[in-house]
Amino acid sequence: MEIVDVLIVGKGPAGLSAAIYTSRAGLNTLILGCAPKVAGDYDIDNYFGFPETISGKELIELGQKQAQKFGAKIRCEKVLSIYQQEDGLFKVKTEKGEILAKAIILATGVSRIKPGIKNLSDYEGKGVSYCVSCDGFFYRNKKVMVLGEGIFAANQAIELKEYTPHVKICTQNKKITMTEEFKERLKKLDIPVIEKKIDYLEGKDFLERVVYSDGEKEEVDGLFVAMGEASSLDFAYTLGITRRGVFIEADAEQKTNVPGVFAAGDCVGRFLQISVAVGEGAIAARSAINYVKGLDRNS
Numbered sequence: 001m002e003i004v005d006v007l008i009v010g011k012g013p014a015g016l017s018a019a020i021y022t023s024r025a026g027l028n029t030l031i032l033g034c035a036p037k038v039a040g041d042y043d044i045d046n047y048f049g050f051p052e053t054i055s056g057k058e059l060i061e062l063g064q065k066q067a068q069k070f071g072a073k074i075r076c077e078k079v080l081s082i083y084q085q086e087d088g089l090f091k092v093k094t095e096k097g098e099i100l101a102k103a104i105i106l107a108t109g110v111s112r113i114k115p116g117i118k119n120l121s122d123y124e125g126k127g128v129s130y131c132v133s134c135d136g137f138f139y140r141n142k143k144v145m146v147l148g149e150g151i152f153a154a155n156q157a158i159e160l161k162e163y164t165p166h167v168k169i170c171t172q173n174k175k176i177t178m179t180e181e182f183k184e185r186l187k188k189l190d191i192p193v194i195e196k197k198i199d200y201l202e203g204k205d206f207l208e209r210v211v212y213s214d215g216e217k218e219e220v221d222g223l224f225v226a227m228g229e230a231s232s233l234d235f236a237y238t239l240g241i242t243r244r245g246v247f248i249e250a251d252a253e254q255k256t257n258v259p260g261v262f263a264a265g266d267c268v269g270r271f272l273q274i275s276v277a278v279g280e281g282a283i284a285a286r287s288a289i290n291y292v293k294g295l296d297r298n299s
C-alpha cells in the first residue's frame with residue numbers, strides 16, 4: 001500500500017500552502033483534492049501582492065505549481081473516510097484505493113449540504129447519525145437509510161451492510177453523481193437507491209419512519225446523512241476530533257485534539273479568507289513536520 005509522510009485533504013489555498021512547507025522540509029507529501037470553488041473566473045482583490053487583482057483560477061494554479069516544484073504530489077481524488085490504525089498510522093480510503101499516512105492535514109473548506117428535512121435536528125442522536133463507523137454498530141439487523149447522492153453515500157451504505165442487511169439510499173431528490181463502479185457495487189449488495197425527497201421524520205422518542213414529500217411513509221430505525229462529498233466534519237466524527245458546529249476545533253498551532261491530525265483554512269471557521277487559509281496552512285505544516293520528525297526519531 002502507498003505510504004506517505006503527510007496526506008493533505010484539499011487543494012485550496014490552505015492545502016497548497018501547507019504542501020509547500022511540508023515538501024520543502026523533505027516530507028513525502030500527497031495532496032488529494034480537486035479544483036476548489038474559488039478556482040474560477042473570480043477576481044481576488046484583497047490577497048497580498050496582487051495590486052492589479054488575480055483570478056482565483058490563476059492563484060490556485062500558481063500555488064499548485066509551487067507545491068509541485070518542491071516535490072508535492074497532487075491528485076484529484078475524493079477521500080471517503082479516514083481511520084487511525086492501532087500502530088498510529090492513518091488509513092485513508094479514497095474513491096480509488098487506500099493510502100497510509102503518518103500525519104493528516106485537513107483543508108477541505110466548508111461544504112456541508114443541508115438535507116432539507118424539516119425536523120432533522122430533533123432526531124440527532126435518536127436515529128439520525130452522521131457517522132457509520134461511530135454508530136453503525138447500534139443498528140445491527142435494523143432498517144437503515146443513507147441520505148446522499150454520491151460516492152460518499154454509496155460508501156457509507158456499503159459499510160452499513162456489515163451491520164445489517166436492510167440498507168437503502170435516498171438521494172433527497174438530487175441527481176445521482178456516484179460512479180458506475182459504485183452503482184454496480186450497490187446493485188451486487190442489494191442496496192436500492194430511492195430517488196425521492198424526505199420531507200420530515202416521525203417517531204415518539206426515537207426515529208421510527210421517514211415521510212416523503214409525496215406523503216408516503218417508510219419504516220426506518222436509522223438515518224445516516226452523507227450528502228455531497230465527505231467533509232472535514234465527517235472525518236472528525238470517525239477520528240474523534242472535537243467539533244464546533246460545522247467547523248472543527250484546532251488550537252493556535254492548528255493541532256486538533258487527535259495527535260497527528262491538523263486542520264487549516266475554512267474548515268476551522270475563523271475568518272473565511274484566502275490569506276487566513278494560507279497562513280493556517282503554513283502553521284499546520286510546521287506542526288505536521290514536527291510531529292512526523294518526532295515519530296521518525298522514536299522509531
Ligand SMILES: Cc1cc2nc3c(=O)[nH]c(=O)nc-3n(C[C@H](O)[C@H](O)[C@H](O)COP(=O)(O)OP(=O)(O)OC[C@H]3O[C@@H](n4cnc5c(N)ncnc54)[C@H](O)[C@@H]3O)c2cc1C
Pocket residue numbers: 009010011012013014015032033034035036037038042043044045046047077078079080107108109110229230231232264265266267271272273274275277
Ligand atoms: C466564489 C468565491 C469567491 C471568493 N473570493 C474571495 C476573495 O476575493 N478573497 C478572499 O480572501 N477569499 C475569497 N473567497 C473565500 C476563499 O475562497 C476561501 O476562504 C478559501 O478558498 C479557503 O481555502 P481552503 O483551502 O480552506 O478551502 P477551499 O478553497 O474551499 O478548498 C477545499 C479543497 O478541499 C477539497 N475537498 C473537500 N472535500 C474533499 C474530499 N472529501 N476529498 C478530497 N478533497 C476534498 C476540495 O476539492 C478543495 O480542493 C471566495 C470564495 C468563493 C467561493
